[in-house]
Amino acid sequence: MRTKISWTDGVALVVLFLPLAYFIYLYPGLPQTVALHFNVKGEPDRWGNKSETWLPILMLSVVALGVGLLVRFLPLIDPKKKVQYSEGTLIKLSYGLVLFLTVLNFMIVHASQTGHFALGRGFFPVMGLFYVYLGNLFNNIKPNYFVGIRTPWTLENESVWRKTHHWGGRLWVIGGLTLAVTTFFWPKVAVFLTGTAILALAPIIYSYVCYRQIQKTV
Known part of the structure; x- marks a missing residue:
């Protein structure tokens, strides 16, 4: 296992705290009362003192670091020492998670400045x-046992794991791109939730079908 800190780790650490640095820069110019919470349309539904925004951003x-x-x-x-492979x-994956959460943090900082959280043309496409x-x-x-499409059938059979991840990977790439483009031009919560549900459930169903097919040949 690689335990040494590389230059990419250092870059990731810097990127992770950029939203906090940006917020510190913006803070003196923010109005005393800012939006603290937003509804499903990205509109503010709770306001409060700007000092309250420190905690969620931090x-x-x-x-993200954790x-x-x-x-x-x-x-x-x-x-089982399997994940080492x-x-x-x-x-x-760790870099991707850090980047995603950092972008989300930037969106929160931006929302505290503008009073609007960008869902349809912000969070949804980024999530896609x-x-x-x-x-x-x-x-x-x-x-x-930790990451991936972990169903009873993929964990039971390595062939099912391999086929499910190959098929699911292609589905998530195509589905994610479709969701990103669709929600950018048609920013509806229902569209995002439906697309996400399909991406989540389809590989589970596929793994079960794949497992049954293999069982029939045994």
Whole structure:
């Protein structure tokens, strides 16, 4: 397992705290009362003192750091020592998670300045692109108990795991791109939730069907 800190780790750490630095820069110019919470349309439904915005922005930075480190060092807590075979993919996953949460944090900072949280032409397309990134990693994830499409059938049979991740990876890449483009031009919550549900449920169903087919040949 790679334990040394590389230059890419340093870049990821800097990127992670950029939203906090940006917020510090903006803070003196923010109005005393700012939007603190937003509804499903991205409109503010709770207002408060701007000092209250420090906590969620700082917490999200800390959460991003914690999630990145957890994914990165999963091999240390894996009792079966299987996840170590996907070490390179885990490193890429940790970087992707840090970048995604950092972008989300930037959106929160921007919302505190503008009073509007960009869902349809912000969060939804970004989430779709994150699905694409994850889909590209699926095919390189070896069987393990922590990351990937972990169903009773993929964990039971390595062939089912491999086929499900190959098929699911392509689905997430195509579906993620479709979702990103669709929600950018048609920013509806129902569209995003429907697309996400399909991406989540389809690989589960596929793994079951694939497992049954293999069982019939045994």
